[in-house]
Amino acid sequence: MPNLDEFFQLAQPLAHQGALAFGVLFVAAMLVFSDWRLALFAFAGVQVLAGVLLAELLPPEWALLQWIVGGLMGVMWYLAARRVDAVRRRQMGVPWWRPDWRFNPSTLMRLALALLLLLVLYIQRPTPPLPKLPADLARFATLLALAGLVGLGLGDRPLRWGLSLAMWILASTFVIHALQVDAATVGLLASLQILLGFAISYLIVVDGARFWLNPEDA
Amino acid sequence: MSLLTFVLLWLGLLALVASLLRRRSLLSGWLVAAGLAWLAWRLWRAPTQGSMEVFGRVVDLAQPNQLLDFTLQLDIVSRSPVFILLTWGALFAFTAGWMRADRVLFPSIPLILAALTLALSSAPLLWAPIWFVLAAILMTFPSQGASPRPARAALRMLTAPFLALPLFLFAAWVLKQNAIATDDPALWANAWRALIVGIGLLLTPVPLHGWIVAQGEHAPPYAAAFVVGVWQIAIYAWVRRLLLTYPTIGDFIEPAQVLPWLAVVGMAWAAAFALGSRRLNQLWGYLLLFDFAAAFLLWSLTGEFGVQAMMWLLLARPLALILTASGLHVLQQRFGDDIRYDALHGATERLPVASFSFIAGALFLVGWPLGPLFPARLSAYLLLESSQPRAFLWALPALALITIAAFRALRGLTRPLADDALLRERRHLLWLVVPLLATGFLLFLNPPVLDVITLRLTAWLSALQ
Numbered sequence: 001m002p003n004l005d006e007f008f009q010l011a012q013p014l015a016h017q018g019a020l021a022f023g024v025l026f027v028a029a030m031l032v033f034s035d036w037r038l039a040l041f042a043f044a045g046v047q048v049l050a051g052v053l054l055a056e057l058l059p060p061e062w063a064l065l066q067w068i069v070g071g072l073m074g075v076m077w078y079l080a081a082r083r084v085d086a087v088r089r090r091q092m093g094v095p096w097w098r099p100d101w102r103f104n105p106s107t108l109m110r111l112a113l114a115l116l117l118l119l120v121l122y123i124q125r126p127t128p129p130l131p132k133l134p135a136d137l138a139r140f141a142t143l144l145a146l147a148g149l150v151g152l153g154l155g156d157r158p159l160r161w162g163l164s165l166a167m168w169i170l171a172s173t174f175v176i177h178a179l180q181v182d183a184a185t186v187g188l189l190a191s192l193q194i195l196l197g198f199a200i201s202y203l204i205v206v207d208g209a210r211f212w213l214n215p216e217d218a
Numbered sequence: 219m220s221l222l223t224f225v226l227l228w229l230g231l232l233a234l235v236a237s238l239l240r241r242r243s244l245l246s247g248w249l250v251a252a253g254l255a256w257l258a259w260r261l262w263r264a265p266t267q268g269s270m271e272v273f274g275r276v277v278d279l280a281q282p283n284q285l286l287d288f289t290l291q292l293d294i295v296s297r298s299p300v301f302i303l304l305t306w307g308a309l310f311a312f313t314a315g316w317m318r319a320d321r322v323l324f325p326s327i328p329l330i331l332a333a334l335t336l337a338l339s340s341a342p343l344l345w346a347p348i349w350f351v352l353a354a355i356l357m358t359f360p361s362q363g364a365s366p367r368p369a370r371a372a373l374r375m376l377t378a379p380f381l382a383l384p385l386f387l388f389a390a391w392v393l394k395q396n397a398i399a400t401d402d403p404a405l406w407a408n409a410w411r412a413l414i415v416g417i418g419l420l421l422t423p424v425p426l427h428g429w430i431v432a433q434g435e436h437a438p439p440y441a442a443a444f445v446v447g448v449w450q451i452a453i454y455a456w457v458r459r460l461l462l463t464y465p466t467i468g469d470f471i472e473p474a475q476v477l478p479w480l481a482v483v484g485m486a487w488a489a490a491f492a493l494g495s496r497r498l499n500q501l502w503g504y505l506l507l508f509d510f511a512a513a514f515l516l517w518s519l520t521g522e523f524g525v526q527a528m529m530w531l532l533l534a535r536p537l538a539l540i541l542t543a544s545g546l547h548v549l550q551q552r553f554g555d556d557i558r559y560d561a562l563h564g565a566t567e568r569l570p571v572a573s574f575s576f577i578a579g580a581l582f583l584v585g586w587p588l589g590p591l592f593p594a595r596l597s598a599y600l601l602l603e604s605s606q607p608r609a610f611l612w613a614l615p616a617l618a619l620i621t622i623a624a625f626r627a628l629r630g631l632t633r634p635l636a637d638d639a640l641l642r643e644r645r646h647l648l649w650l651v652v653p654l655l656a657t658g659f660l661l662f663l664n665p666p667v668l669d670v671i672t673l674r675l676t677a678w679l680s681a682l683q
Contacts (some may be wrong), residue, residue: 158369172387180391184287191350192352195355199355199372203358203373206366207397210367
């Protein structure tokens with residue numbers, strides 16, 4: 001088994017080469033898929049990628065904190081969404097394994113916006129002059145920030161809203177940690193993400209429970 | 219023990235007790251109200267420096283708290299907005315308890331006030347948005363309420379503080395290092411721009427106002443009014459301090475010129491959409507937006523008169539907000555959470571006090587005579603007319619349109635009774651509405667009655683200058 005430093009030596013070149021490509025893939029999946037399981041899977045992918053990339057700005061132990069924070073948020077959202085979805089599926093008689101595809105105008109709009117975002121990124125390749133941030137990380141952070149903003153414009157479902165705000169905070173984590181690396185900043189940003197995760201998981205349940213036969217069970 | 223520690227401990231204790239008693243709305247609400255009123259009273263009586271004694275313990279008024287690399291101190295400047303926040307909390311907890319409102323509100327009030335107190339006590343100042351984010355997260359709980367409902371209000375509440383936070387952190391890092399001003403002037407200028415955009419996001423003017431309307435439409439009425447109101451109070455006090463601490467912001471933007479236009483655009487937007495409302499909650503949302511935007515008019519006044527006028531407005535505003543929210547709360551209990559005008563059969567017949575309370579509150583929020591906000595609104599319009607006549611011309615139709623919107627709602631409320639099973643309202647609303655109307659009328663007749671309070675609050679808030 002490689003130790004932490006060896007793991008980062010192996011993973012970082014791979015992550016750098018594929019940062020934007022994997023980022024685009026995961027972000028597009030997060031924005032487009034209606035199924036919460038696929039969206040959360042893509043979220044986990046972004047968090048893993050971000051953790052590896054952050055190791056360029058932070059000591060490895062602190063960079064991996066992003067994995068822990070992202071993991072905690074993911075678990076909270078998974079449990080909340082699963083609870084809502086399990087009751088809904090039981091009511092509608094839908095088996096758990098069937099993906100929740102919803103090809104309605106909303107899906108098409110999300111798809112169109114995600115494609116537009118990809119097109120803009122491909123043509124413009126924006127690299128905003130973020131101080132002290134290497135160009136590839138700046139491009140990755142820009143992608144996350146834009147994806148967050150696009151996601152916020154895609155409706156009022158708590159999980160998507162949470163994913164979008166998490167993308168925005170993750171993007172800002174790169175910008176802030178390029179400027180200052182201290183335990184207080186790392187800890188505060190991580191705490192805020194966990195608090196966001198907590199609030200969103202509560203909202204996933206109380207928003208979804210209004211479609212239950214007995215909403216008060218929430 | 220520092221003053222901040224004492225305030226936070228007390229608020230935490232109140233939240234804990236309210237949480238344990240949350241199923242008994244009246245007891246929980248009144249307990250929180252009594253606790254907050256007592257705390258406000260202790261702050262009012264506390265000397266400006268030195269120490270005071272509480273429950274046999276000495277509270278050092280000048281002692282700061284250290285948290286990681288940050289300093290937190292509830293100084294004399296912060297004491298003024300914290301006093302107003304506590305007053306709001308006490309009034310809302312009392313009335314919401316009396317009206318058996320949503321139980322989530324009672325433990326949330328002290329917690330939200332604690333987060334806002336931390337934001338107002340934060341140093342360095344540019345790190346305060348972290349506490350605003352915490353406050354916004356706490357505000358999602360009363361906005362969502364105890365029963366399942368669309369999460370739109372709660373979600374939109376989170377947006378502005380989260381979007382603004384990185385801009386402030388970026389500005390904080392750049393502005394901390396004076397050498398950058400000469401080494402990299404572009405970065406220095408960008409930091410100031412980031413700061414201004416961040417402030418703009420926290421002020422949530424049109425078109426970033428979606429959370430206010432969503433609060434009105436989807437959140438329980440008392441929670442909506444409380445959350446929107448205390449957010450504006452905290453942001454007002456914090457931005458004012460920011461402008462005094464960083465006067466360079468004035469090189470990029472002139473608040474006295476911008477704020478009236480933010481106000482007028484917000485008022486016009488609210489009025490136009492209120493006129494098109496078909497549901498009472500929608501109208502309530504746009505009334506909140508109108509009230510929120512109209513406060514920017516007094517905010518734009520500089521100097522001690524401006525601060526005192528703003529303090530007066532912030533102290534009188536809960537009367538009109540609670541009046542409207544109480545009426546809507548009772549109407550929602552009978553007609554459901556989402557009330558269409560065409561479904562309001564027999565409202566004035568069976569729920570006359572609630573209907574009157576909603577319409578009177580709406581007109582008083584707009585600033586019509588006999589209500590508590592009339593003196594503040596009138597002076598704001600007169601000053602606007604003399605300072606920015608073009609903006610004033612926009613404000614007048616907005617005022618007319620939102621008044622027409624209120625009368626449209628009145629027409630809906632006066633529809634004849636269709637269902638004999640519609641229950642009459644309970645009399646306890648009357649016991650709330652009459653004192654609110656009487657107090658509002660007193661403020662209308664004699665605005666200087668609040669001078670005792672506003673003068674001291676102004677002196678506290680101006681201690682920085």
